[in-house]
Amino acid sequence: MTALAARLGGGLPGSYWKLLFASAGSNLADGMFWIALPLLAITLTDSPALIAGVVAFSGIFLGAFNVTFQSLRQRVVPDRILGRVVASFRMLGWDALPLGAALGGLIGEGFGLTAVFAFATVATLLLVPIRLVITDDLIARVEREAEAERALEATP
Numbered sequence: 001m002t003a004l005a006a007r008l009g010g011g012l013p014g015s016y017w018k019l020l021f022a023s024a025g026s027n028l029a030d031g032m033f034w035i036a037l038p039l040l041a042i043t044l045t046d047s048p049a050l051i052a053g054v055v056a057f058s059g060i061f062l063g064a065f066n067v068t069f070q071s072l073r074q075r076v077v078p079d080r081i082l083g084r085v086v087a088s089f090r091m092l093g094w095d096a097l098p099l100g101a102a103l104g105g106l107i108g109e110g111f112g113l114t115a116v117f118a119f120a121t122v123a124t125l126l127l128v129p130i131r132l133v134i135t136d137d138l139i140a141r142v143e144r145e146a147e148a149e150r151a152l153e154a155t156p
Helices: 002-021 024-044 048-076 079-111 113-125 128-132 136-154
Strands: none
Touching: 024 048, 024 113, 024 128, 024 136, 048 079, 048 136, 079 113
16 A cells, blocks of 8 residues: 555646656656666665665656557557557566466575565666666657658558
């Protein structure tokens, strides 16, 4: 309940602001970093108030990340295969949950609960450098190419 209240209090209003004023590349990169922050907070403290504050603040970036990612995917994937791409993402995401739970269980049994969150923090932070590859210029180029392909498909 605390996490839900924190997410609603900080995440929703801030996400709208971030979507309006930040680039797609920034939203994607920030999202990867801010996914790790609550994990780090849980690793370093047992204060519910601090963790709730971090969850609320990170919600600003997570909401913007999700909206940016989903809308970008819809803009660049051709309509004829969009359903299959979305289904593939969902399948991989849902299939990864039990694998992550099993890995977390093994780490927890071997090293304790704090180690689970420390490992998750490090694993998530390893994704942050992808921003060096996914630049705003690359996103703009891919969007232009997708739009050009749609225009060609629409031409009789």
